[in-house]
Amino acid sequence: GENVEQHPSTLSVQEGDSAVIKCTYSDSASNYFPWYKQELGKRPQLIIDIRSNVGEKKDQRIAVTLNKTAKHFSLHITETQPEDSAVYFCAAVKSNYQLIWGAGTKLIIKP
């Protein structure tokens, strides 16, 4: 069935460095790809999303890229800060209108 693979499961980067999280999806009809951030003990919150009619979207230190041909999309965080530490989830809309979620990436920012 449709699924979303997310890598890595854990990512540790030095404060100030960049972090990249990658997701691949299987349903070529997917057209919406959100990224959620979940801090410890808190709810998931949308941080950025992209629709299939664009290849890249940027919001300050966060950017998302989409390669529809290869069916993968990535989250890029530049100049990482301690408050970026969290679990990040990617998702893709399923052909019958569900969001299919990745398993999450735990991002650790080392001081």
Add this chain to the structure above:
Amino acid sequence: ETGVTQTPRHLVMGMTNKKSLKCEQHLGHNAMYWYKQSAKKPLELMFVYSLEERVENNSVPSRFSPECPNSSHLFLHLHTLQPEDSALYLCASSQDSWDRVSARGTDTQYFGPGTRLTVL
């Protein structure tokens, strides 16, 4: 942070108990969702309601019973649960949910804080 609220925040129950989780959204959305979040697993969609009608039920055991009396409220009734049902249960809402013509539901989902459920 108060757009979607959930009660209780923590719940401990025995396998023979009956309890209910409540979700309320104050965003004027027309779709609501129940998710189960277990450690090291993807978010599992359990139920979707659009305009108070259930549109999705992902093969969830019958010991979980949803109820959506109106577009602002969503309940999850629990009975005879198993220890493996212990998890964080998240409610979410969105606007312009499921477009039945295009079969697309692409809008942003806003989550509640969740109910941490422990089944003894």
